[in-house]
Amino acid sequence: MALAIKVNEETFTPRQQAVLTAALDLLVENGDGLTMTAVARRASCSKETLYKWFGDRDGLLTATVQWQAAKVRMPYVDRSHLSIKALRGSLEQFARDLLTTIIGEVSITLNRTAITHAAQEKDDLGNIVLENGPMAIRRRLKPILEAARDARLLRFTSSEEAYRTFFGLVVRDVQIRLLLGDKGLTQSNVESNIEADVKIATDQFLALYGAKANN
Amino acid sequence: MALAIKVNEETFTPRQQAVLTAALDLLVENGDGLTMTAVARRASCSKETLYKWFGDRDGLLTATVQWQAAKVRMPYVDRSHLSIKALRGSLEQFARDLLTTIIGEVSITLNRTAITHAAQEKDDLGNIVLENGPMAIRRRLKPILEAARDARLLRFTSSEEAYRTFFGLVVRDVQIRLLLGDKGLTQSNVESNIEADVKIATDQFLALYGAKANN
DNA sequence: GCACAGCCGTACCGTACGGTACGGTTCGAT
DNA sequence: ATCGAACCGTACCGTACGGTACGGCTGTGC
Known part of the structure; x- marks a missing residue:
């Protein structure tokens, strides 16, 4: 096949x-x-x-x-009435879902399998995982970011760059460490910190790209 | 063995x-x-x-x-006389080395191999790669961050959090996409953007943690 | 009841690969 | 010159697993 x-x-x-x-x-x-x-x-x-x-x-x-x-379903994020408060909520929701997904055993397994697969010539699985993981998030997040920019809530030139910054702020080194089997990073360990990490990442993102930010 | x-x-x-x-x-x-x-x-x-x-x-x-x-050698970063300019240079150096390493074929191969290995019970290789990759960077970077904090150039409560933020800002989704074999992300493609990405990441990090930042 | 399709369980085949054995060669020490 | 250690090349063994074949069971349409 x-x-x-x-x-x-x-x-x-x-x-x-x-x-x-x-x-x-x-x-x-x-x-x-x-x-x-x-x-x-x-x-x-x-x-x-x-x-x-x-x-x-x-x-x-x-x-x-x-x-x-394909089962990974990101919850619907209201995009109609954009206030700074609603935006923050949406971002936090994305961060939470992203983190929750990433630390799940199923996600880890799927990513490991796809990476193993990509280590040989086959990149089928890699594309599938990419498409349903990072790319799916990107597709969902980018319009929101752009809408927020249009509403003068965010300020950036490249929505692509903004998306990737958000991704980096949320995921950090968690995924690669889990994939590598870092014993100092159990998922329950990470799980208990999700809310705090979500808040930090969102704050940082808004600090960088919020309209009233310094840049 | x-x-x-x-x-x-x-x-x-x-x-x-x-x-x-x-x-x-x-x-x-x-x-x-x-x-x-x-x-x-x-x-x-x-x-x-x-x-x-x-x-x-x-x-x-x-x-x-x-x-x-073990061959991955991070260049020596001067830590003695810390000015904001020197700090920025050091951070850029770290970001550059990290990105350059990560996109190399050898690094990709090693990470894939270790992840494949970790997919079975064995986590030997995972720990080795972790120890020589993320952890090595952390060991090198943290003292610098803390020295910069002592010199009032940076402001943060947890150097661990600061390090992980830096990591996230630099790596973003590049590594996972390369590991998964994203065809839209050739290493030459990334390579040509390293300098720009390094600058962006450093700017963002300093915006978040620089002493004169808003938080 | 009967035919047939779908499926289970098992047996079977071929191959690839981890691991071992062994004869032959090189080379340094004595 | 001789001995022995290290090593090369090749042949060999056992097993695990992908893939196929086949007999038997069950259900459905007629």
């Missing part, structure tokens, strides 16, 4: 979703635990069925990542 | 370093290309020698990452 164009809303039957769940569980439990035999046994299906449905191992992997990554 | 305590200055003979170079090359060329047979052939040595020197495949992998990661 080299193509894997995988347009949106790839509809899976409940049975297939059960298989994908099993596959994801195996991935989470142990990165290289996704063997066809293991998935078949876990999902109580035959390998023949797996190959019929997903083509080959890569197809199953792609379907799993695709299916799971 | 489960222990892999690997104290500092693991001294390798030139021949062994040639082997490690071959191993690294194979890793860079193709993440899963490091097979014992391939390394032996590339380095013109026998597999028996590989096992004698490195124990097993994991030992070879660990030695390669360890040896290469």
Whole structure:
């Protein structure tokens, strides 16, 4: 399954979703635990069925990542009436969702899997994760930033730069440390600090790009 | 080789370093290309020698990452006479080195390898990369930040927080995108923007933590 | 009841790779 | 000259896993 164009809303039957769940569980439990035999046994299906449905191992992997990554749903952020207070709330919401997602076991697993995949020639999974992670956030955040600029709440020349600054302020070194398995950074450890970090990041972003800021 | 305590200055003979170079090359060329047979052939040595020197495949992998990661040398940053100008120069230097390192093929390969490794139970490589990457920077940067605070050039309560903010401002989403194989982000693409990004990040950091800043 | 499709479970095949064994060569020490 | 250590090259073994084949079970349409 080299193509894997995988347009949106790839509809899976409940049975297939059960298989994908099993596959994801195996991935989470142990990165290289996704063997066809293991998935078949876990999902109580035959390998023949797996190959019929997903083509080959890569197809199953792609379907799993695709299916799971698409589940990341960013909550709706009100964009209509923009006050500085509402903007701050929206930014905090984004920061919170971003952090919460990033530290989740599923996200870590998906990113690790995609990175492992990208370490070989295949960049399929990398693009899927990118598209449903950073790029999805960018698509959602940029219009808000631009609306805020139009409303004179923010000041910047490049919304791209502003978005990436926000990303950096929120994520910092958390993601790479989690991906590398930093033992000094359990997710419960990070989780308890989310609210504080969200506030700090938002404050910093507004300090840099708020209309009344010094630049 | 489960222990892999690997104290500092693991001294390798030139021949062994040639082997490690071959191993690294194979890793860079193709993440899963490091097979014992391939390394032996590339380095013109026998597999028996590989096992004698490195124990097993994991030992070879660990030695390669360890040896290469330790090569990352951050340039000396003058810390004696701190002026705001000197501080800015130091910060820019850090940002430049960090970015330059991160976008290099070797760094990408090492991080991918370590992350793949961490996806299984093994977190050996992850710790090595962490220790020689983010943590090394932190160790170098923090004293400078604290010295600058003592000299009333910077203002912050937690040097840890300040460091992580700096990291975030510099790295942003570049590393994760490179690790995921984002095709819209070639390293030459990033490379040409390093100087501009370094300046932006430094300006932003100083805007947030500079003594005359608003917070 | 019957045919057929879909699927489960298991057995099976081929290959790739980690790891071992061994003969042959080089080279330094004695 | 001889011995032995280190090492190269190759052959070999065992296993794990991707992928295929097949027999048997179940349900649905007719």
